[in-house]
Amino acid sequence: MPSWQNQRLGSFSSDNLVFPVQIYLLHYDTGAKRLEPWVASSWTKNDENIEFTFTIRPGITFSDGTQLTPEAVARNFDVFGHGDEKRRIPVHAQLSRGYDHAEVDGDKVRIVLSAPNQQFLVDTTRINSGLVAARTLDLEFEEAGIPKNVISAGPFVFESQVPNQQVTLRRREDFTWGQPSSPNKGAAYLEKIIWRVLPEVGLRTGALRSGQVDVVRSIQPSDEEALLAEGYRILAPQPPLGAVNAANFRISNPLVSDERVRRALRIGTNLRGLQETALTPRYLVSTSLLHTANPNHSDLSGLFAFDLTRARALLDEAGWAQGPDGVRARDGRCA
Numbered sequence: 001m002p003s004w005q006n007q008r009l010g011s012f013s014s015d016n017l018v019f020p021v022q023i024y025l026l027h028y029d030t031g032a033k034r035l036e037p038w039v040a041s042s043w044t045k046n047d048e049n050i051e052f053t054f055t056i057r058p059g060i061t062f063s064d065g066t067q068l069t070p071e072a073v074a075r076n077f078d079v080f081g082h083g084d085e086k087r088r089i090p091v092h093a094q095l096s097r098g099y100d101h102a103e104v105d106g107d108k109v110r111i112v113l114s115a116p117n118q119q120f121l122v123d124t125t126r127i128n129s130g131l132v133a134a135r136t137l138d139l140e141f142e143e144a145g146i147p148k149n150v151i152s153a154g155p156f157v158f159e160s161q162v163p164n165q166q167v168t169l170r171r172r173e174d175f176t177w178g179q180p181s182s183p184n185k186g187a188a189y190l191e192k193i194i195w196r197v198l199p200e201v202g203l204r205t206g207a208l209r210s211g212q213v214d215v216v217r218s219i220q221p222s223d224e225e226a227l228l229a230e231g232y233r234i235l236a237p238q239p240p241l242g243a244v245n246a247a248n249f250r251i252s253n254p255l256v257s258d259e260r261v262r263r264a265l266r267i268g269t270n271l272r273g274l275q276e277t278a279l280t281p282r283y284l285v286s287t288s289l290l291h292t293a294n295p296n297h298s299d300l301s302g303l304f305a306f307d308l309t310r311a312r313a314l315l316d317e318a319g320w321a322q323g324p325d326g327v328r329a330r331d332g333r334c335a
């Protein structure tokens with residue numbers, strides 16, 4: 001079971017499990033690409049992006065019954081910004097950038113940075129920025145990542161798990177503080193969510209058809225049409241903010257240390273052809289390194305345009321000559 005400690009989050013499986021349990025200072029609406037209130041009912045910032053003031057919404061409680069107060073918010077952000085050496089908790093990868101301190105004034109929390117961070121508000125909505133109760137903050141790093149120890153104020157709470165098989169989340173009946181964009185401000189419609197581990201992708205379609213599960217994720221492209229014909233719906237979910245599926249170069253590898261080689265591999269890969277032959281129309285062709293839901297997304301598809309002639313020329317320039325068998329080599333070594 002992956003750790004649920006905020007600074008350790010980031011894997012696909014842990015993100016799916018933790019998000020219904022956690023609550024966040026602000027909410028980012030990926031459809032409208034805008035920030036909305038959540039724990040903070042309103043906020044302001046200065047032009048330099050170094051001072052941020054949040055008005056904390058009253059009446060929110062953590063799942064252990066304690067109040068989510070401005071003091072609790074300030075303590076969470078101090079841990080995000082500075083970590084906790086005594087408990088071996090590292091700093092937050094994004095919110096620690098330029099973080100100085102948080103101070104409380106009535107129902108307001110003022111966060112002060114030592115350097116500008118234009119992304120600060122959006123970073124409060126990331127999957128690893130959930131607010132947790134004092135009982136969780138008081139724990140050592142390893143203990144704080146055990147699911148039953150993660151106490152937050154989301155619409156669900158951890159109920160049980162069977163290691164490497166399933167995790168059960170139970171709804172909070174007293175939950176009345178949903179995001180503004182949600183039509184349901186009260187308790188979740190579902191009584192429970194049971195996540196089951198099906199590591200073999202081929203088993204997921206069978207589990208769905210046999211009624212063992214109600215929803216599956218990451219099915220094989222070859223199964224899509226058959227499921228549609230049987231009346232199932234296939235949806236393209238929005239990933240958590242900051243998540244992206246990408247193939248990255250390890251540029252310390254001599255094979256790709258030359259920028260011309262990396263550019264050649266990029267434009268020599270026919271993304272549209274890959275979609276049409278190996279995937280389905282529901283697998284969208286990339287237009288940027290950032291997901292389209294990201295507020296900083298811009299269409300850079302021209303940089304990914306397939307250009308086999310230019311790719312071959314770049315490899316020639318980089319010294320990778322094509323032999324009579326079509327395999328390229330440099331200095332007598334094949335790639």
